Amino acid sequence: MARSRDADHLVAAAGEGDRGALARLISLIERGGEDARAVGRLTYVRGGNAYTVGITGAPGAGKSTLTAGLIGLVRATGEQVGVLAVDPSSAATGGAVLGDRVRMQDHALDAGVFIRSMATRGHLGGLALATPEAIRALDAAGVGTVLVETVGVGQVEIEIAGEADTTVVVLTPGAGDAVQAMKAGLLEVADLFVLNKADRPGVVELERDIAAMLDMNMHMGEWRPPSVRTVASTGEGLPEVWGTVAEHRAYLESSGELGRRRARRVADELRQIVLHRLELSVWERCRGAEFDRLRDELLARHVDPYTAADRIVERWA
Amino acid sequence: MARSRDADHLVAAAGEGDRGALARLISLIERGGEDARAVGRLTYVRGGNAYTVGITGAPGAGKSTLTAGLIGLVRATGEQVGVLAVDPSSAATGGAVLGDRVRMQDHALDAGVFIRSMATRGHLGGLALATPEAIRALDAAGVGTVLVETVGVGQVEIEIAGEADTTVVVLTPGAGDAVQAMKAGLLEVADLFVLNKADRPGVVELERDIAAMLDMNMHMGEWRPPSVRTVASTGEGLPEVWGTVAEHRAYLESSGELGRRRARRVADELRQIVLHRLELSVWERCRGAEFDRLRDELLARHVDPYTAADRIVERWA
Numbered sequence: 001m002a003r004s005r006d007a008d009h010l011v012a013a014a015g016e017g018d019r020g021a022l023a024r025l026i027s028l029i030e031r032g033g034e035d036a037r038a039v040g041r042l043t044y045v046r047g048g049n050a051y052t053v054g055i056t057g058a059p060g061a062g063k064s065t066l067t068a069g070l071i072g073l074v075r076a077t078g079e080q081v082g083v084l085a086v087d088p089s090s091a092a093t094g095g096a097v098l099g100d101r102v103r104m105q106d107h108a109l110d111a112g113v114f115i116r117s118m119a120t121r122g123h124l125g126g127l128a129l130a131t132p133e134a135i136r137a138l139d140a141a142g143v144g145t146v147l148v149e150t151v152g153v154g155q156v157e158i159e160i161a162g163e164a165d166t167t168v169v170v171l172t173p174g175a176g177d178a179v180q181a182m183k184a185g186l187l188e189v190a191d192l193f194v195l196n197k198a199d200r201p202g203v204v205e206l207e208r209d210i211a212a213m214l215d216m217n218m219h220m221g222e223w224r225p226p227s228v229r230t231v232a233s234t235g236e237g238l239p240e241v242w243g244t245v246a247e248h249r250a251y252l253e254s255s256g257e258l259g260r261r262r263a264r265r266v267a268d269e270l271r272q273i274v275l276h277r278l279e280l281s282v283w284e285r286c287r288g289a290e291f292d293r294l295r296d297e298l299l300a301r302h303v304d305p306y307t308a309a310d311r312i313v314e315r316w317a
Numbered sequence: 318m319a320r321s322r323d324a325d326h327l328v329a330a331a332g333e334g335d336r337g338a339l340a341r342l343i344s345l346i347e348r349g350g351e352d353a354r355a356v357g358r359l360t361y362v363r364g365g366n367a368y369t370v371g372i373t374g375a376p377g378a379g380k381s382t383l384t385a386g387l388i389g390l391v392r393a394t395g396e397q398v399g400v401l402a403v404d405p406s407s408a409a410t411g412g413a414v415l416g417d418r419v420r421m422q423d424h425a426l427d428a429g430v431f432i433r434s435m436a437t438r439g440h441l442g443g444l445a446l447a448t449p450e451a452i453r454a455l456d457a458a459g460v461g462t463v464l465v466e467t468v469g470v471g472q473v474e475i476e477i478a479g480e481a482d483t484t485v486v487v488l489t490p491g492a493g494d495a496v497q498a499m500k501a502g503l504l505e506v507a508d509l510f511v512l513n514k515a516d517r518p519g520v521v522e523l524e525r526d527i528a529a530m531l532d533m534n535m536h537m538g539e540w541r542p543p544s545v546r547t548v549a550s551t552g553e554g555l556p557e558v559w560g561t562v563a564e565h566r567a568y569l570e571s572s573g574e575l576g577r578r579r580a581r582r583v584a585d586e587l588r589q590i591v592l593h594r595l596e597l598s599v600w601e602r603c604r605g606a607e608f609d610r611l612r613d614e615l616l617a618r619h620v621d622p623y624t625a626a627d628r629i630v631e632r633w634a
Contacts, residue, residue, distance in 0.1 A: 266616055274626045308590075
């Protein structure tokens with residue numbers, strides 16, 4: 001009760017531009033549990049207008065610099081922009097990843113920009129469930145563009161970046177990046193390749209490698225992901241990147257693919273929430289004296305694991 | 318009925334030394350589903366005598382050569398030995414990993430040796446559930462020692478190798494292997510380090526790095542994992558490896574840790590089976606016309622994902 005009233009108040013305040021309230025909402029989401037669900041119930045029905053852009057690529061590719069540059073381009077249109085920096089690996093240290101993001105500081109005083117790093121708190125479901133919730137908190141607060149930047153290219157990070165409306169994969173010349181990207185599964189999620197640090201040797205080879213990989217990919221739809229050269233540190237090429245994001249958005253909208261993507265995404269998320277909820281009840285039911293007795297019967301080979309599982313599952317039926 | 322009779326027949330034949338029957342049992346286990354469960358129910362209650370040794374480490378560390386050498390040592394005691402080579406990555410090609418394992422061929426004509434590679438068939442639960450089942454099929458067939466070798470050091474592979482009674486981590490000098498091992502989570506599962514290719518430069522540094530990492534590890538129990546130098550290709554050090562495995566086994570048995578490990582393992586597996594079963598019912602229930610209607614309500618923002626999940630979960634209550 002108190003919980004739902006608090007969330008209600010925070011969502012209303014965030015909707016009126018209170019950035020502190022928005023930050024607290026996202027903290028509740030990160031923490032998971034009942035509070036996060038209360039926030040999720042409120043923000044979901046208030047949203048639906050934000051466009052999300054995922055930005056992924058190996059560490060050191062210049063994703064933060066690119067993101068900082070794109071913030072400026074979005075802000076020039078007058079639209080509010082949110083940035084979520086997703087770092088599954090920071091659970092161990094608990095550290096935020098934004099500390100060293102000097103260029104992000106350029107936007108620290110702009111009330112139209114909301115920057116937040118998200119780390120997993122180690123709970124089940126983790127960032128894969130928390131990130132769409134955080135996007136919706138921004139969405140409900142009237143933020144029109146959300147950039148979701150991942151720190152690395154782990155499985156969770158690629159999955160999260162790949163669920164954006166447009167996914168940007170950042171590669172750099174001379175690092176064998178194209179092959180690494182393919183191995184990591186980045187090719188499947190890319191709507192657009194940014195070849196950053198394009199003033200370095202090897203950019204022509206990188207373009208050629210990407211083209212070759214795209215030619216080999218049988219699952220290609222109507223949109224062939226273009227490559228855009230940038231030098232993010234000087235801002236070179238960034239307007240072209242944002243222009244290509246806009247082209248991709250126009251393609252998604254006119255082809256009906258945006259609706260299909262979002263339908264798939266919401267169905268996947270619903271399945272994940274159902275599964276997550278069942279997982280929690282498995283951990284709850286699979287402990288205690290009765291469970292220990294069943295385990296001891298197993299150890300004594302009086303029962304097999306499938307029969308034991310039947311006994312536990314029967315209680316759900 | 319027919320299914321259970323078939324499994325019954327195969328389990329009986331495998332118990333009488335029929336290697337073809339044993340191979341067919343493991344194929345049924347790999348395929349998953351009802352047949353696998355029928356096999357599992359039968360083998361579980363017939364087993365409990367096999368000792369399992371996990372062998373993991375980066376590709377190229379010489380795990381297959383080491384495994385082939387250990388087979389010979391076990392066979393010299395007269396005991397039957399089984400080898401499961403686990404390769405989660407081979408799903409795409411469907412290829413067996415044993416084709417290039419020339420040294421394994423030395424044992425191909427020995428009826429006391431059973432070698433099998435296992436790849437995931439892509440179904441839910443996958444190798445994490447299939448491997449303990451395959452171990453039990455060997456166990457029920459009277460195989461006293463099961464070596465479980467993983468091809469790489471992915472999360473699933475480390476998890477599988479780590480669930481053995483004794484887990485051997487194979488490292489090589491000069492490859493920054495100690496740090497990689499720590500990052501991959503190998504330190505937590507290691508009961509014994511094999512420093513293979515110990516005739517190469519850097520073996521002293523590798524030993525020092527391992528010692529330093531062990532000193533940093535706060536979670537160490539009474540057993541400090543020893544390091545054994547080997548040159549698996551010449552057989553050097555292999556008797557010491559097997560001797561150390563025997564010491565670890567004696568430690569586990571005398572300290573009561575073997576019983577505790579196996580209790581934890583069987584409890585974990587029971588939870589996994591329960592979870593896997595619930596996952597299957599999630600995929601079953603989260604599709605069809607009714608699910609699509611719920612998804613469309615979500616897309617229209619008439620309902621939030623948590624309320625939608627409530628509606629689905631309620632049917633289990």
